[in-house]
Amino acid sequence: MASVAFTINGQAVTLAAEPNASLLWAVREQIGLTGTKFGCGSGLCGACTLHVNGEAVRSCQTSLQSVAGKRVTTIEGLSANGDHPLQKAWIAEQTPQCGYCQSGQIMKAAELLAKTPKPTREQIVQHMDGNLCRCGAYPRIASAIERASKEG
Amino acid sequence: MTASDVTRSGLSRRAVLAGSAGLSFAFALGFDPGAGALAAGPGGRINAYVRIATDGTITIINPAAEMGQGVNTAIPLIIAEELDADWSKVKVETAPVDPVYNHPVLRTQMVVASISVRGYWMPCRMAGAQARRVLMEAAAGRWGVPLAEVSTEPSAVLHKASNRRMTYGEIAAFAQVPEKMPELKPEELKPVAQFRLLGKDVTRVDVAAKSTGRETYAIDVRVPGMLYGTLARRPVRDSGPVSFNRDEIRQMPGIVEVVALDHGVGVIGETVEAVFAARQKLKIQWKDAPGFKMNSETARAEYLAKVRDPAAKGVVGRNTGDAMGAIASAARVHTSEFTTDYVYHAQMEPHACVASVTPDGLELWAGTQWPTRTVEDAAKAAGVPAAKVKFHHLTMGGGYGRNAFVEYAVDATLLSKAVGKPVKMIQSREDDMANGRFRPMTAQRIVVALDGQGKVSGWRHRIAADTIVPYLYGQERMDAQKGVDHIVVYGADMPHYEVPNHVAEHIYEERGVRTAAWRGIGAGHNNFAIEVVLDELARMAGEDPVAYRLAILKDPRAKAVVQKASQMADFSRKRDGRALGVAFSKLGAPPIGFALIATVAEVSVDRASGKIGVHNLWMAADVGLPLQPSNIVAQLEGAAVYSLGAALKERVTIKNGLVEQSNFHDYEIMRMSEIPAMHTELIRSGDIPLPVGELSMGATLPAIANAVFALTGKTLRHAPFTPERVKQALA
Numbered sequence: 001m002a003s004v005a006f007t008i009n010g011q012a013v014t015l016a017a018e019p020n021a022s023l024l025w026a027v028r029e030q031i032g033l034t035g036t037k038f039g040c041g042s043g044l045c046g047a048c049t050l051h052v053n054g055e056a057v058r059s060c061q062t063s064l065q066s067v068a069g070k071r072v073t074t075i076e077g078l079s080a081n082g083d084h085p086l087q088k089a090w091i092a093e094q095t096p097q098c099g100y101c102q103s104g105q106i107m108k109a110a111e112l113l114a115k116t117p118k119p120t121r122e123q124i125v126q127h128m129d130g131n132l133c134r135c136g137a138y139p140r141i142a143s144a145i146e147r148a149s150k151e152g
Numbered sequence: 153m154t155a156s157d158v159t160r161s162g163l164s165r166r167a168v169l170a171g172s173a174g175l176s177f178a179f180a181l182g183f184d185p186g187a188g189a190l191a192a193g194p195g196g197r198i199n200a201y202v203r204i205a206t207d208g209t210i211t212i213i214n215p216a217a218e219m220g221q222g223v224n225t226a227i228p229l230i231i232a233e234e235l236d237a238d239w240s241k242v243k244v245e246t247a248p249v250d251p252v253y254n255h256p257v258l259r260t261q262m263v264v265a266s267i268s269v270r271g272y273w274m275p276c277r278m279a280g281a282q283a284r285r286v287l288m289e290a291a292a293g294r295w296g297v298p299l300a301e302v303s304t305e306p307s308a309v310l311h312k313a314s315n316r317r318m319t320y321g322e323i324a325a326f327a328q329v330p331e332k333m334p335e336l337k338p339e340e341l342k343p344v345a346q347f348r349l350l351g352k353d354v355t356r357v358d359v360a361a362k363s364t365g366r367e368t369y370a371i372d373v374r375v376p377g378m379l380y381g382t383l384a385r386r387p388v389r390d391s392g393p394v395s396f397n398r399d400e401i402r403q404m405p406g407i408v409e410v411v412a413l414d415h416g417v418g419v420i421g422e423t424v425e426a427v428f429a430a431r432q433k434l435k436i437q438w439k440d441a442p443g444f445k446m447n448s449e450t451a452r453a454e455y456l457a458k459v460r461d462p463a464a465k466g467v468v469g470r471n472t473g474d475a476m477g478a479i480a481s482a483a484r485v486h487t488s489e490f491t492t493d494y495v496y497h498a499q500m501e502p503h504a505c506v507a508s509v510t511p512d513g514l515e516l517w518a519g520t521q522w523p524t525r526t527v528e529d530a531a532k533a534a535g536v537p538a539a540k541v542k543f544h545h546l547t548m549g550g551g552y553g554r555n556a557f558v559e560y561a562v563d564a565t566l567l568s569k570a571v572g573k574p575v576k577m578i579q580s581r582e583d584d585m586a587n588g589r590f591r592p593m594t595a596q597r598i599v600v601a602l603d604g605q606g607k608v609s610g611w612r613h614r615i616a617a618d619t620i621v622p623y624l625y626g627q628e629r630m631d632a633q634k635g636v637d638h639i640v641v642y643g644a645d646m647p648h649y650e651v652p653n654h655v656a657e658h659i660y661e662e663r664g665v666r667t668a669a670w671r672g673i674g675a676g677h678n679n680f681a682i683e684v685v686l687d688e689l690a691r692m693a694g695e696d697p698v699a700y701r702l703a704i705l706k707d708p709r710a711k712a713v714v715q716k717a718s719q720m721a722d723f724s725r726k727r728d729g730r731a732l733g734v735a736f737s738k739l740g741a742p743p744i745g746f747a748l749i750a751t752v753a754e755v756s757v758d759r760a761s762g763k764i765g766v767h768n769l770w771m772a773a774d775v776g777l778p779l780q781p782s783n784i785v786a787q788l789e790g791a792a793v794y795s796l797g798a799a800l801k802e803r804v805t806i807k808n809g810l811v812e813q814s815n816f817h818d819y820e821i822m823r824m825s826e827i828p829a830m831h832t833e834l835i836r837s838g839d840i841p842l843p844v845g846e847l848s849m850g851a852t853l854p855a856i857a858n859a860v861f862a863l864t865g866k867t868l869r870h871a872p873f874t875p876e877r878v879k880q881a882l883a
Contacts, residue, residue: 018405018406018425018426020426020429021425025423025424029374034365035364035366037369037371038371040815041428041582044816044817045816074365082360082363087364091355091359091360091363094355094786095359096356096358096359097220097786097790098219098499098549099220099363099549100549101500103365126825129823129825132500132816132821133500134500134550135790136791136794137790138827139827140786141824
């Protein structure tokens with residue numbers, strides 16, 4: 001079995017990787033960082049969104065082997081104390097309901113703000129449109145992103 | 153604690169009855185007489201809901217399950233308000249399964265029908281007030297002053313005359329729990345005007361954890377030695393596996409066991425990937441069952457034929473006066489028909505549960521809307537008494553009615569039992585959908601009798617639909633309520649309208665389809681029909697939809713929400729290329745009270761594609777006493793988004809018993825780009841919090857249909873209003 005070395009939230013890890021191993025299940029079940037969620041397994045909902053080298057990816061569609069030598073960041077590593085501007089805005093806007101999709105939403109939004117610190121509402125909607133929220137918390141997801149972009 | 157212990161509590165049941173506006177809550181508050189000092193152990197227990205530790209930490213036990221609706225904050229907040237607790241010192245724990253935490257109306261631990269806050273309202277106020285009284289009595293005793301001279305401020309008792317103050321934590325260090333809890337009268341509860349937590353938008357207790365990935369759902373649980381499992385469940389009722397390729401699956405890499413169950417085939421392995429891969433390779437021959445004959449597209453026409461057929465007998469679900477007589481003697485009769493498709497819950501957390509069956513019993517980690525049933529059913533599956541179940545009750549990644557069915561806990565238990573190891577059972581999204589439980593498909597026919605003056609004199613609403621109650625609660629319950637499936641017929645009654653003679657009938661369609669309550673229950677389909685017919689009647693009367701409703705609504709609160717929503721939307725103002733539609737809806741039941749809503753939708757229609765755009769939704773909601781206003785707005789808007797899906801796109805179709813959709817590419821739910829601007833205002837009426845979580849489900853869909861008529865002159869009668877159907881209607 002091949003092994004794969006990469007960093008996760010700044011820490012080096014080496015995992016044994018079956019050929020069919022996905023990054024999602026490696027992060028959740030092997031490493032134990034369960035903030036990244038399983039929603040559809042087909043890249044259709046965005047609940048499993050995390051960052052690979054700063055890019056938001058669907059971890060259910062990312063093979064473990066493909067992240068060799070790369071930097072993986074999950075919701076747990078987005079900030080040291082849960083105080084990323086988006087996380088503060090998420091709390092201020094009281095965004096989550098069931099909360100299950102929210103890690104993916106925040107990781108997707110963090111990619112947007114990294115590239116476009118002051119997005120328009122249209123840019124927010126366009127960027128976030130692939131991340132589903134069954135509770136329908138979209139208005140507060142959008143307003144939290146706007147708040148984070150203002151308050152930094 | 154046992155049920156007999158809790159009945160020793162001194163709380164007068166009559167007091168609860170008197171204080172709850174006629175509700176018959178069979179409820180007694182509990183305390184543990186053996187607990188001794190309040191601070192005994194990790195925190196002394198004053199009653200079933202409150203523990204106070206010597207460091208001042210107040211632990212409040214929330215009896216209801218959190219699934220996004222905010223109950224983990226709202227109910228503890230009620231207790232904290234009456235306890236006069238410093239909210240920053242409050243920790244919330246989810247209750248174990250124990251009859252003391254039963255919902256006062258449902259008489260089991262269950263979260264359905266948006267009545268958690270409403271149901272626990274008075275018992276939790278009493279629990280908080282009793283706990284406060286115990287603390288006051290202890291402090292007064294220690295100071296040697298009369299009880300009447302002490303008061304409280306957040307988490308402290310005061311004796312103002314001598315300028316003395318003792319914190320709740322200090323009191324907990326010496327106070328004894330009395331043998332008999334103090335008896336309080338409802339009028340001794342805190343006046344609503346003095347509330348400092350309720351009505352003030354205290355931050356939800358779960359939001360920080362849900363914004364940082366720290367919230368734990370059942371799917372997140374990991375225990376030592378755990379294996380992974382998944383399940384191919386029979387697609388229809390009364391089927392089961394006849395044979396399957398066990399040997400081939402057993403040899404796949406990482407597979408530990410393949411288990412035949414009565415209702416499906418389980419696969420257990422070392423990784424999630426291994427069991428999902430094996431699941432995909434499973435080839436199962438299913439035992440034939442009636443459900444395999446089900447084809448929803450042809451069945452819908454058959455449902456419709458039933459509601460038209462005078463010989464098709466329905467069960468009378470709601471009845472006032474003599475609707476048939478009114479129709480027979482009507483000056484004019486108006487008839488209108490509607491159909492709605494099956495819809496799927498699509499909770500974002502696919503079913504997952506961790507179970508560990510050992511010789512000593514069962515340890516179970518699950519999120520569930522029905523904890524009592526979860527423990528009972530899982531205990532049965534494990535073959536152990538319920539007392540041997542150690543249950544970890546976790547928050548749910550969405551519920552919406554789906555997680556009142558607890559079969560996933562049974563499945564996880566059976567898989568663990570088969571291998572003698574802990575198993576995390578996860579359903580793939582495809583299986584979660586294939587084995588979904590859907591809101592019934594309906595065909596509906598409304599016949600309205602009008603008298604010589606054009607006034608409504610009678611109303612007959614026939615609903616052909618699958619049933620739910622026998623599968624959720626059992627046939628006994630269905631029989632006990634005389635065959636009335638209250639989930640399906642919900643919302644068909646019209647108590648707020650001037651409709652003197654009314655009947656709603658349910659014609660059963662038993663075709664083997666797995667059904668469930670779905671957010672909004674019957675109102676989601678029945679109120680669609682009712683409110684579209686009201687617009688038709690308005691046009692027949694030559695009146696505008698708002699004016700007509702204000703004339704025919706007899707309830708002042710109902711008139712007020714319609715007026716308010718119409719003002720918010722500036723209803724009479726014409727829009728270029730867009731139009732407005734209005735609908736009224738309700739949530740509740742007579743003993744509990746009704747929350748009311750009026751929704752105005754602003755739509756456009758792209759005639760070439762048939763696509764409806766919903767641009768604005770204005771909602772005016774009378775929710776009684778709003779406890780958490782910001783969260784109520786979130787619930788109303790979230791449920792509006794949920795119902796927009798049922799209005800515009802969501803539909804499950806069934807062919808030869810099999811669900812044709814498999815994931816979010818062919819069962820699309822609403823996206824951010826499709827969400828209208830939502831404008832929501834709350835109306836306070838009275839001092840009792842009314843049901844909220846599903847309130848906006850009934851009004852969204854008919855408001856859209858009525859708006860489309862206002863724009864195009866065509867009525868949409870078949871939900872969802874897919875582009876294809878809109879084009880057909882416009883053709």
